[in-house]
Amino acid sequence: MLRIRNLDAGYGKLSVLRRVSLHVNPGEIVTIVGANGAGKTTLLKAITGLVRARAGEVSFKGQDIRCAPTSRTVAMGCSLVPEGRQVFAGMPVKENLLLGAYVQYRRGRRREVKEDLARIYMLFPVLAQRERQLAGTLSGGEQQMLAIGRALMARPSLIMLDEPSMGLAPLAVKGIFEIIQRISREGSTVLLVEQNARSALKIASRGYVLETGRVVLQGTSEELLANRDVQRAYLGRDVDAGV
Amino acid sequence: MSTAPSLYWQPEAECMDREELEQLQLERLEATLSRIYRNVPFYRGKFDEVGFNPDELRSVADLRRLPFTTRDDLRENYPYGLFAVPLRDVVRVHASSGTAGMSTVIGYTRNDVKTWSNLVARVLVAGGVTKDDVVQIAFDYGLFTGAFGFHYGAERLGASVIPISSGNTKRQIRIMQDYKTTALVSTPSYALHLANAMIEAGVHRNALSLKHGLFAGEPWSEATRSEIEDKLKIRATDNYGLSEVIGPGVSGECLEKSGLHVHEDHFLVELVDPGTLEPVAPGQAGELVITTLTKEAFPVVRFRTRDLVTLRGDACPCGRTSIRMSRVTGRTDDMLIIKGVSVFPAQVEAVLREVEGTEPHYQIVIDRKGALDHATVLVEMSESIFFDEMRKQMLLRDTIERRLGSDLGVSFEVKLVQKKALQVARRVIDNRKP
Numbered sequence: 001m002l003r004i005r006n007l008d009a010g011y012g013k014l015s016v017l018r019r020v021s022l023h024v025n026p027g028e029i030v031t032i033v034g035a036n037g038a039g040k041t042t043l044l045k046a047i048t049g050l051v052r053a054r055a056g057e058v059s060f061k062g063q064d065i066r067c068a069p070t071s072r073t074v075a076m077g078c079s080l081v082p083e084g085r086q087v088f089a090g091m092p093v094k095e096n097l098l099l100g101a102y103v104q105y106r107r108g109r110r111r112e113v114k115e116d117l118a119r120i121y122m123l124f125p126v127l128a129q130r131e132r133q134l135a136g137t138l139s140g141g142e143q144q145m146l147a148i149g150r151a152l153m154a155r156p157s158l159i160m161l162d163e164p165s166m167g168l169a170p171l172a173v174k175g176i177f178e179i180i181q182r183i184s185r186e187g188s189t190v191l192l193v194e195q196n197a198r199s200a201l202k203i204a205s206r207g208y209v210l211e212t213g214r215v216v217l218q219g220t221s222e223e224l225l226a227n228r229d230v231q232r233a234y235l236g237r238d239v240d241a242g243v
Numbered sequence: 244m245s246t247a248p249s250l251y252w253q254p255e256a257e258c259m260d261r262e263e264l265e266q267l268q269l270e271r272l273e274a275t276l277s278r279i280y281r282n283v284p285f286y287r288g289k290f291d292e293v294g295f296n297p298d299e300l301r302s303v304a305d306l307r308r309l310p311f312t313t314r315d316d317l318r319e320n321y322p323y324g325l326f327a328v329p330l331r332d333v334v335r336v337h338a339s340s341g342t343a344g345m346s347t348v349i350g351y352t353r354n355d356v357k358t359w360s361n362l363v364a365r366v367l368v369a370g371g372v373t374k375d376d377v378v379q380i381a382f383d384y385g386l387f388t389g390a391f392g393f394h395y396g397a398e399r400l401g402a403s404v405i406p407i408s409s410g411n412t413k414r415q416i417r418i419m420q421d422y423k424t425t426a427l428v429s430t431p432s433y434a435l436h437l438a439n440a441m442i443e444a445g446v447h448r449n450a451l452s453l454k455h456g457l458f459a460g461e462p463w464s465e466a467t468r469s470e471i472e473d474k475l476k477i478r479a480t481d482n483y484g485l486s487e488v489i490g491p492g493v494s495g496e497c498l499e500k501s502g503l504h505v506h507e508d509h510f511l512v513e514l515v516d517p518g519t520l521e522p523v524a525p526g527q528a529g530e531l532v533i534t535t536l537t538k539e540a541f542p543v544v545r546f547r548t549r550d551l552v553t554l555r556g557d558a559c560p561c562g563r564t565s566i567r568m569s570r571v572t573g574r575t576d577d578m579l580i581i582k583g584v585s586v587f588p589a590q591v592e593a594v595l596r597e598v599e600g601t602e603p604h605y606q607i608v609i610d611r612k613g614a615l616d617h618a619t620v621l622v623e624m625s626e627s628i629f630f631d632e633m634r635k636q637m638l639l640r641d642t643i644e645r646r647l648g649s650d651l652g653v654s655f656e657v658k659l660v661q662k663k664a665l666q667v668a669r670r671v672i673d674n675r676k677p
Binding site: 003005006018019020021022023208214215216217218219223226227228229 | 263266267269270271273274277278281298299300301302328331332352353354357537539
């Protein structure tokens with residue numbers, strides 16, 4: 001579905017990603033874990049064309065998208081749920097969702113948009129209840145649901161989520177991870193960027209560990225959870241103190 | 244109701260599309276090199292020497308810019324110099340043969356042991372073994388990797404493991420009969436020895452439940468395979484591995500018996516001309532060079548195995564997509580394999596030098612008695628000892644035999660001979676035919 005080879009990317013003179021290679025197969029949940037500043041968000045931005053890749057290959061569904069504008073990546077079925085949710089606070093919930101259907105409208109699929117909206121309301125009943133409420137008045141967890149719902153309105157085959165658990169209460173985090181699993185079960189492929197490594201690895205089939213812009217470890221979630229470096233650095237377990 | 248035996252242990256990996264495999268290899272190589280560069284000063288030094296920055300790796304082919312790693316490199320970093328993780332993360336230590344300062348110590352993290360188990364399970368399944376089999380492991384349990392590798396692989400598969408270890412042929416045969424062993428894991432020569440001993444003891448092959456034999460550890464021929472298969476009434480497959488890389492589990496034959504499937508998702512293999520160290524032309528024999536892609540505790544980069552093989556990339560009817568290697572057809576150094584144990588003449592020399600206290604004059608003679616290797620070391624003695632002191636002479640002989648046995652892990656017969664009795668221009672006389 002998504003394949004990246006030797007991707008270099010950065011901002012101005014600052015080089016952030018160094019020859020990152022990774023792939024996501026259809027139907028998988030793949031997670032990228034790493035500390036703040038490791039380059040996780042830059043990676044997602046480079047995939048969606050928000051940051052220009054300097055070198056390397058990015059292909060989506062077999063097509064080169066390295067230099068593609070964001071609009072084309074989205075139209076091809078690759079949606080991003082940005083870090084910090086970034087919902088339009090001054091607009092009602094429903095309009096936020098409809099904005100996500102931009103590519104559908106352009107194709108004149110008004111009826112499908114209606115169906116999609118109903119589907120999103122099924123997935124997130126709370127959004128249906130607050131349809132007319134301004135997005136800015138929602139709780140953090142609800143805003144995250146809205147951001148995910150907005151991305152789903154574009155009917156993506158690959159949905160990328162940037163730190164969906166950030167700043168949420170533990171119960172809301174649990175809810176978000178359950179929703180991600182549900183989206184996956186319903187057929188979407190998921191690329192999940194998370195600092196909350198344990199929760200992310202629990203629902204993902206595979207993962208990559210990013211450190212200072214490089215992939216330093218990769219493997220199945222099971223392998224990464226058992227890796228002592230991962231345990232020490234990301235799972236907050238003092239492995240040397242015994243269990 | 245039993246289900247049909249599975250053809251593969253990890254089908255998603257063993258039958259992976261080549262293009263997907265190349266992507267996976269690149270991803271794993273990048274992560275491995277980054278980690279090695281960060282954690283192992285020896286490799287960092289070597290990379291810096293040739294001006295290689297792991298960040299510059301663009302494809303698997305770029306690996307060729309890196310220097311080779313040899314057994315000497317591993318020995319010089321004895322015992323833990325090449326570990327890429329702190330010792331507290333290591334759950335197992337194995338070692339290759341050799342006197343203390345000359346062996347190589349290999350560590351495994353918990354993940355390494357798990358990977359290893361799965362790779363050996365692949366070899367077992369490829370050789371026809373299922374969870375319903377009773378696997379008799381007649382490799383020596385100890386620092387060597389053979390026995391434990393198969394032990395873990397067979398357990399992972401869910402088979403019943405008999406950890407009988409090596410030796411005591413009568414007991415092996417009795418247990419094979421009584422416990423209804425269905426799969427034998429050993430060196431090919433020991434399997435043949437068992438078969439001959441059985442015939443001698445009047446045990447008919449039909450009295451056994453044996454079906455599969457997985458053999459490794461030394462070179463063997465198609466003729467030996469047929470003989471073992473016939474005498475034990477089994478299907479015999481070859482497999483390959485070496486401690487420095489992981490132990491058994493690097494590659495193994497499927498029942499097509501037409502080459503050993505290399506587990507390329509965990510090991511990158513290259514073939515080089517041992518003289519020029521350049522890649523050989525496709526189809527040509529060359530020295531096998533291995534880079535590990537997933538090892539955590541003891542990764543190796545471009546390790547020269549000294550084993551000569553050929554590689555083939557055509558499709559195998561079994562459905563596995565991996566490249567296949569031939570059996571090992573020779574060596575590019577003077578390493579000897581005696582009863583499945585690797586021995587260098589220099590190791591014998593080191594023991595003699597230590598015991599005698601002088602520069603030794605010696606010759607190693609290897610014969611095959613029946614199916615088994617028999618190794619003798621002829622040592623020249625100073626005249627005074629040779630003629631005068633019988634008791635001292637015997638003591639010396641016993642000491643050398645004991646030291647060789649304990650240091651090298653394989654028993655030698657020691658014969659003391661008169662000075663200048665040997666033509667030491669030939670250090671090794673190998674009378675075996677593979």
